[in-house]
Amino acid sequence: MKYKERPSAIEATQWFKNGDHPKDDRETFTGSDGKPFLGEGKVVRYYRDPDVDGQTKCENCGSIMHNHGWIDQVNDLVVCPGDFVVSIMFGRYRVEKPNIFDITYEKCE
Template sequence: MARYHKKPIEITAHQWFRNGDHPKDGGADREGAVVRYFRRPEPEYAGDTAHDICGLIWHNHGWIDTLKGGHTVCPGDWIITGVQGEVYPCKPDIFDATYEAVTD
């Protein structure tokens, strides 16, 4: 079996904790252009119901449209802008294992 590794590329990333944290989103008092409000009408997302992955209530989450469909953004996730301008969320542990800060 052939083996491969990722080419070294530079990405832009911003850690997201609440609405307005991404620089392209504007203020926290309005819907973001990159990370939008999390909206789901189903009762399992209402009130104080917690997300089973991060343990925080659904109201504190965001939503991001990616090239592969929509994804939930948990507080603390990194929002990565890829090489073709695409955006997607990344969990902090995966981000730490995959990326390191660029020093000039």
């Protein structure tokens, strides 16, 4: 049997850096030096892995891991700069590469 996807609208945001997602709602903190700084996003957090140095290049995009984001859920997701963060059911997300996103979706109002 063949199936086709039902036409539907999705919510998605192209992510380039921490704070890009509209639901990130970053808080401002005061650093030990007394200067304000923005915390990480609530949807796309800072990438961190104790086994991977932040200067390591990503196998998918070639950018250093320090420039990446992280979505903390059951199957943790790494977000490369330029990836689309797609909202799915129940406050969960998936990540799609721009080339796949562009052939799958078109902008609607």
